Amino acid sequence: MTQVYNFSSGPAVLPREVMLAAQAEFTDWHGSGMSVMEMSHRGREFTQIITEAEADLRKLLGVPSGYKILFMQGGAHFQFAMLPLNLTQPDDTIDFVDTGHWSRIAIKEARRYAKVHLAAVGDGSGIPAEADWQRSKGAAYLHYCSNETIGGVEFPFIPQSDVPLVCDMSSNILSRPLDVSRFGLIYGGAQKNIGPSGLTLVIVRDDLLGHARSETPTMLDYQIHAAADSLYNTPPTYAIYIAGLVFKWLLDRGGLVAMEQQNIEKASMLYETLDASGFYSCPVERPYRSRMNVPFRLADERLDDAFLEGAKARGLLQLKGHRSVGGMRASIYNAMPVEGVKALCDYLRDFVRTHG
């Protein structure tokens, strides 16, 4: 085994302890003689797995009663269509805050089903002051993306809203405590901070269920999944099992308060190293810098290839920025150990000494 630190933006590194536990029981879960992958989703064993996963997630996030947790498929992309099909009629208006790439993909799909109003548009360096947002009257909901995985812009606050607040939390859910009661619906693909790809988490307030348009495909109706406790059809069972192990791992480590402390420590260390270098630059203003995804550029992009090669030689993997923006990106989700960020900071300094 090569010792590596994997900075992928997703699918991303999972906690080492979780992976070793899953490996040990890969072919024989709790003496059943079966892999979790081979179990009926309606059997006693898997019922225990999904029930515990939901209970642990409720505990971690303090999900109040009156909210359903859904384990779904299709990623955030699937939600981009489900949201307007379930929460609007064609003449309704949706308010959006646009802070980057993922905001805009959600907006593009929503425009196909309802009217879209841009309450605020960021320029990539941060988030317009909430006081300046132009809200429409009687919007069906307000949608925002709490952490732009590509741009590295993260909300340091939860917006005020009289209408249901809907949030794409794919890349920062479980990275800090959250007041779920402020939201109408929260969603996120699992493959960043929760578990393997192919699983999508939805937390939805009960009053938002049961309003799907008549033409909505059955699989895109939240109420169908809620009424069946996420077992309307065969769910991605193994991904739910791994997510459940991750929830237990988080609880064992003190939950989201402890996790936030560690995420602040890791992100501060990395941004301070970048800022102190005089060689690397970050596109995002300090209050809005993401604790999860840290995009940065070298002073001379002709050194990019040398940087990536040198990183790989030290076992620092998947640091290349998203193809749409170039440069570098270090994703440092919950599962990235502090040692990994230290190793990256050492390399950042060494690279400046040799190439700066």
Place this chain on the structure above:
Amino acid sequence: MTQVYNFSSGPAVLPREVMLAAQAEFTDWHGSGMSVMEMSHRGREFTQIITEAEADLRKLLGVPSGYKILFMQGGAHFQFAMLPLNLTQPDDTIDFVDTGHWSRIAIKEARRYAKVHLAAVGDGSGIPAEADWQRSKGAAYLHYCSNETIGGVEFPFIPQSDVPLVCDMSSNILSRPLDVSRFGLIYGGAQKNIGPSGLTLVIVRDDLLGHARSETPTMLDYQIHAAADSLYNTPPTYAIYIAGLVFKWLLDRGGLVAMEQQNIEKASMLYETLDASGFYSCPVERPYRSRMNVPFRLADERLDDAFLEGAKARGLLQLKGHRSVGGMRASIYNAMPVEGVKALCDYLRDFVRTHG
């Protein structure tokens, strides 16, 4: 490890050799230091995995040029809506052959988007003779389910069709050689004969792409997935990896010709044991009996619990029939070894001796 034989209808048993290989490289794929679960879906490593999986599947099934293979999410349920949204306009008629539970779920969803004509309706014991089917003129396509997982009714032939033939092969794909060129579109959830749940396979003829209705959600447009080589959004990477290992396992064992021979051997042994008992009964006529899912009843249903308990004590698991029909069901997919069926037949005979 308890030695068990797992007769689950899905998620179902996977080949022992595949599971051991996946376990060995669970945290470190080919010296990368990463689990397949932790890799970017756009990185070099996963590109190799998905490319090989597709090439191996093409080889196994002899998929001709002019067909796309798509790795998707959402299961057959997702396809039930995608098919009419992509292949019809609201005034079009779809011809269906109804041979059981899964045929009817597909029909129910299709009725929401187009006109449905029932060309033939089975009574659960078999398939109406093809000469008696009442086909409509100018149907958009003909849909059938090649193997009814719950009813145990399997098509021993491929229907003739002048219009595109569309088939739900969830529970018997890869169990025998297949002439893909006879079909417009083939689909199936992976969790029976392919791999873990959360992955859906679609094989679609090129001319059927690009016709989605304007209101179709982006994620339900086949052309979107085809144009992006199944990477429009983050796919269920780990499930694709396991499916790829299963494809290699099948190729190593002589492909689908060899697999069909073994499936005939297993199914014949089991049906002969049931028929010879004078105690168990099968609801399906011989020519239409499934090689994959074998439903049967005891002479006295008050013995059902004792039967299941005795089976479990011998490590013969998940034999309970579907909740909608009761009785028993043994699913004997490719990954069920001949020894598992022998052990089941021994138990069937012993149970008659002690309880018959």
